[in-house]
Amino acid sequence: xxxxxxxxxxxxxxxxxxxxxxxxxxxxxxxxxxxxxxxxxxxxxxxxxxxxxxxxxxxxxxxxxxxxxxxxxxxxxxxxxxxxxxxxxxxxxxxxxxxxxxxxxxxxxxxxxxxxxxxxxxxxxxxxxxxxxxxxxxxxxxxxxxxxxxxxxxxxxxxxxxxxxxxxxxxxxxxxxxxxxxxxxxxxxxxxxxxxxxxxxxxxxxxxxxxxxxxxxxxxxxxxxxxxxxxxxxxxxxxxxxxxxxxxxxxxxxxxxxxxxxxxxxxxxxxxxxxxxxxxxxxxxxxxxxxxxxxxxxxxxxxxxxxxxxxxxxxxxxxxxxxxxxxxxxxxxxxxxxxxxxxxxxxxxxxxxxxxxxxxxxxxxx
Amino acid sequence: xxxxxxxxxxxxxxxxxxxxxxxxxxxxxxxxxxxxxxxxxxxxxxxxxxxxxxxxxxxxxxxxxxxxxxxxxxxxxxxxxxxxxxxxxxxxxxxxxxxxxxxxxxxxxxxxxxxxxxxxxxxxxxxxxxxxxxxxxxxxxxxxxxxxxxxxxxxxxxxxxxxxxxxxxxxxxxxxxxxxxxxxxxxxxxxxxxxxxxxxxxxxxxxxxxxxxxxxxxxxxxxxxxxxxxxxxxxxxxxxxxxxxxxxxxxxxxxxxxxxxxxxxxxxxxxxxxxxxxxxxxxxxxxxxxxxxxxxxxxxxxxxxxxxxxxxxxxxxxxxxxxxxxx
Numbered sequence: 001x002x003x004x005x006x007x008x009x010x011x012x013x014x015x016x017x018x019x020x021x022x023x024x025x026x027x028x029x030x031x032x033x034x035x036x037x038x039x040x041x042x043x044x045x046x047x048x049x050x051x052x053x054x055x056x057x058x059x060x061x062x063x064x065x066x067x068x069x070x071x072x073x074x075x076x077x078x079x080x081x082x083x084x085x086x087x088x089x090x091x092x093x094x095x096x097x098x099x100x101x102x103x104x105x106x107x108x109x110x111x112x113x114x115x116x117x118x119x120x121x122x123x124x125x126x127x128x129x130x131x132x133x134x135x136x137x138x139x140x141x142x143x144x145x146x147x148x149x150x151x152x153x154x155x156x157x158x159x160x161x162x163x164x165x166x167x168x169x170x171x172x173x174x175x176x177x178x179x180x181x182x183x184x185x186x187x188x189x190x191x192x193x194x195x196x197x198x199x200x201x202x203x204x205x206x207x208x209x210x211x212x213x214x215x216x217x218x219x220x221x222x223x224x225x226x227x228x229x230x231x232x233x234x235x236x237x238x239x240x241x242x243x244x245x246x247x248x249x250x251x252x253x254x255x256x257x258x259x260x261x262x263x264x265x266x267x268x269x270x271x272x273x274x275x276x277x278x279x280x281x282x283x284x285x286x287x288x289x290x291x292x293x294x295x296x297x298x299x300x301x302x303x304x305x306x307x308x309x310x311x312x313x314x315x316x317x318x319x320x321x322x323x324x325x326x327x328x329x330x331x332x333x334x335x336x337x338x339x340x341x342x343x344x345x346x347x348x349x350x351x352x353x354x355x356x357x358x359x360x361x362x363x364x365x366x
Numbered sequence: 367x368x369x370x371x372x373x374x375x376x377x378x379x380x381x382x383x384x385x386x387x388x389x390x391x392x393x394x395x396x397x398x399x400x401x402x403x404x405x406x407x408x409x410x411x412x413x414x415x416x417x418x419x420x421x422x423x424x425x426x427x428x429x430x431x432x433x434x435x436x437x438x439x440x441x442x443x444x445x446x447x448x449x450x451x452x453x454x455x456x457x458x459x460x461x462x463x464x465x466x467x468x469x470x471x472x473x474x475x476x477x478x479x480x481x482x483x484x485x486x487x488x489x490x491x492x493x494x495x496x497x498x499x500x501x502x503x504x505x506x507x508x509x510x511x512x513x514x515x516x517x518x519x520x521x522x523x524x525x526x527x528x529x530x531x532x533x534x535x536x537x538x539x540x541x542x543x544x545x546x547x548x549x550x551x552x553x554x555x556x557x558x559x560x561x562x563x564x565x566x567x568x569x570x571x572x573x574x575x576x577x578x579x580x581x582x583x584x585x586x587x588x589x590x591x592x593x594x595x596x597x598x599x600x601x602x603x604x605x606x607x608x609x610x611x612x613x614x615x616x617x618x619x620x621x622x623x624x625x626x627x628x629x630x631x632x633x634x635x636x637x638x639x640x641x642x643x644x645x646x647x648x649x650x651x652x653x654x655x656x657x658x659x660x661x662x663x664x665x666x667x668x669x670x671x672x673x674x675x676x677x678x679x680x681x682x683x684x685x686x687x688x689x690x691x692x693x
Contacts, residue, residue, distance in 0.1 A: 059490040059670055088492070110670030113493050128494045129452065130424055171423035173455065201400035202421050273399040332675035335668035346634065350663045354675060357682070 015293025066261030073234025151248030168199025228258030394446030451494025465508030
């Protein structure tokens with residue numbers, strides 16, 4: 001188990017505020033309550049999706065359980081004009097970017113590869129190939145710089161990119177090359193690494209013998225290690241890194257030290273490779289519990305608000321259950337769409353062939 | 367005879383190879399304690415240790431590149447690429463480095479590396495988990511490309527691949543992983559057919575079905591149905607995609623005069639085109655019809671809910687046979 005030394009923390013696992021010499025939170029009670037609401041709803045979203053997979057409604061699901069604070073804290077630090085590149089586990093980030101949970105399910109149900117307008121949400125989508133998108137994020141940020149969309153001094157308008165990835169991705173060539181480009185060109189990108197300590201069955205130790213944030217120094221950018229289960233700290237460090245990026249001062253690597261409470265995906269069985277004692281320890285560091293304790297102590301949260309939130313979560317789950325089952329399979333002919341920018345004679349021939357096959361099947365059924 | 371699934375047969379085959387040659391080592395993502403996401407390497411790290419069954423960092427180019435170094439040193443690495451769709455970051459190392467080392471060193475350096483990879487679709491998974499990248503490898507001089515379609519071949523071919531002094535891309539049909547069959551473990555590596563030979567699985571006289579990997583089971587099903595209608599199909603499991611076993615194919619096609627090639631990969635630039643061209647060149651006067659293809663379409667692999675339409679099925683194979691017979 002890695003230690004939490006030199007890790008930015010603003011809210012302890014006991015739900016008490018902690019001082020940090022460098023980072024301070026600007027969040028008021030209402031903002032904290034909003035983060036709490038996000039985390040509760042996203043956990044519900046995740047649990048409902050996991051259940052839907054168990055019921056055979058989804059082909060697969062990658063649970064985010066335990067990573068709510070890292071995702072919500074960082075995503076709520078962004079502004080509308082920012083752009084996100086993420087992996088397949090960032091349902092909490094997708095939530096913050098306004099993606100409908102039912103659209104998230106479409107990917108996992110197998111009805112679409114990409115189920116939302118990336119540019120509308122400024123959220124690129126689920127990337128399955130480990131680390132590939134971190135280069136895309138860096139290139140996007142390079143574009144922002146070139147067009148003067150950042151570094152103007154107006155922090156309300158200046159743009160930046162956030163790239164999400166995990167501890168496993170830190171080994172991929174693409175990610176390390178992205179660090180080189182971003183530092184070389186001083187691009188406005190925040191590298192947000194959720195170190196959930198497990199790349200399927202492999203512990204982070206297999207990817208790195210030093211804390212991941214330390215790698216940043218060698219590339220020439222700041223590296224910050226933050227308690228990934230502390231939503232206040234995750235928000236604060238991401239705000240600082242985004243401000244830095246917007247000001248034209250280049251990239252930052254944030255390592256949010258957290259724990260994957262669940263399986264890698266619903267196809268995975270963590271009991272085959274890890275000790276359940278770790279699960280116990282990390283349950284005591286739950287990201288939602290600690291904020292609840294704090295908010296209750298401050299009387300920002302009370303029974304009434306909790307009960308309203310529970311109803312809201314139940315409604316979300318119900319909507320996901322009903323809508324998921326109603327998600328129709330795509331028309332098979334759509335497989336020929338969007339391969340190229342325009343018509344393609346070969347694909348047109350194949351499309352007609354499939355059309356005939358489907359018509360023939362229809363005739364046989366009737 | 368021992369009943370094994372393809373997964374179990376591969377596992378046994380790997381075990382035999384490791385027992386017979388101490389320089390054989392396995393490397394890949396999650397292959398150690400977990401035993402691989404499909405459990406092909408289950409129990410091997412426990413029995414052979416972490417030195418010989420290595421959980422690699424998440425870096426496919428790194429895995430292939432360091433395997434090349436290990437092979438240059440004298441090891442015989444067997445790599446697992448977790449899914450077909452994850453192999454592309456390693457392309458430089460495979461296509462530019464691995465495939466050419468013997469040639470560019472004038473035979474001084476050899477790389478006896480086996481790259482195992484589940485391939486093909488049909489398991490209802492998300493994108494990048496249903497790819498059929500075989501044509502990239504088969505069109506690369508210096509690489510051998512083979513695929514097993516049943517537990518018997520899985521057991522023997524993986525051992526032959528590891529024993530080969532050439533780099534071998536070993537493709538495992540993931541939707542058939544749990545298919546079971548009887549394996550005679552008392553045979554020996556040299557008594558079973560070479561992995562560079564195709565196998566005639568069903569003899570027939572009207573038309574030859576040429577298939578490999580996941581489409582073998584589909585083709586056998588089609589042949590059984592055709593037989594009920596009085597059409598006699600000969601089914602050839604290619605097993606080897608590079609080199610292609612032209613002798614077995616030619617013999618069959620000279621007899622039947624017709625051939626249909628079946629694979630999941632897109633048709634353009636694919637194995638089917640290569641097979642068809644070879645047969646046209648060697649069997650032109652015997653052919654009663656052009657060699658036809660039943661393949662995946664020329665699109666990226668579609669969302670899983672419509673993959674059944676994309677994948678070659680029995681009906682499409684039988685339609686192609688009918689078309690061939692109508693010439």
